[in-house]
Amino acid sequence: MANIYEVKSYDPSQSVAQLMGRVRVEMLAALDRELSADPQLSALGVTAAQFVVMVRLVGNENRGSESRKSASDLCKELSYDAGAMTRMIDRLEKKGLVRRMRCMKDRRLIYLEATELGRAAYPRMLEMSVAVQNRFLHGLDKAQVEQLTNILNRMLQNVG
Amino acid sequence: MANIYEVKSYDPSQSVAQLMGRVRVEMLAALDRELSADPQLSALGVTAAQFVVMVRLVGNENRGSESRKSASDLCKELSYDAGAMTRMIDRLEKKGLVRRMRCMKDRRLIYLEATELGRAAYPRMLEMSVAVQNRFLHGLDKAQVEQLTNILNRMLQNVG
């Protein structure tokens, strides 16, 4: 049950918390730059944060899982705050990428659906996201990335 | 030069980008909870984001490096936006944890200094931060964490 870090020897700049924070910031910034530089997508003004939501709406549709998702479903999947999700969907709806549809059976629910525009933009966005991540992972082999993935899952499991 | 991810087989929920994002959210939330639950610290209302800045101001002081840091120094160290830093320091100053001091040699610069209150609260905050990280890393050995650290550093290095 050895502790990894000790207060005495703790170096914040090399802690996993701060390193992961910086990697995440750099990845989102890189994707944001590419999204706004792409001639097809720049007009939509989609941000990386918005893309993450679109992935869940469109991406899983192609994989055959239940396509009708509510806002609270997305919150659970992404550990998102419900209030934040409302406003995120406002922005996506204003850009014409997503539609809200009140469920008639349970009128508390609002199903979310990607519009044609959203679906059309999706493949290019996905391609960019994959490319950005591959660039960050350059020089690492698949075994290392698999171990990284396992460690991250373990960290989530430790507190979930 | 093998790419790690391919568009066809890409599973967003198991990508390092999203996993790291979730781990980071959970770590910050855990630290926030502990900071606001601690009897000594709850009165200060320090958040995890504010703590990260305090670490750079107080933590490095104890390590003998140059103690007088300007706002832009902090921005470089933390890859922070300058405008965001201004407001962050506003909040820390309002809470009495940090002092601004105009540099007389270069009057554009503002040196930052932790107040007595800030310095007094620091050890407890550091202790909590270390504990939270150790809890997330539970079950991993030091070699794994070292490899994780190396991979994260490599990812940062890959993009400058």
Add this chain to the structure above:
DNA sequence: TTACAGTAGCAGCCTAGGCAGAAATATCAT
């Protein structure tokens, strides 16, 4: 039927970061 607990979405207020532009100051070239 009514009462009540639980759930979903939403709105207001807070912290928070990115970006662009302004103002003050410093530095450098002429």
Add this chain to the structure above:
DNA sequence: ATGATATTTCTGCCTAGGCTGCTACTGTAA
């Protein structure tokens, strides 16, 4: 010394998430 350029900070406007309380709706139990 003057003017151009760079640096530092600050401000305004945007996206963005967390929290609390509110409303609408559902399901259940009295």
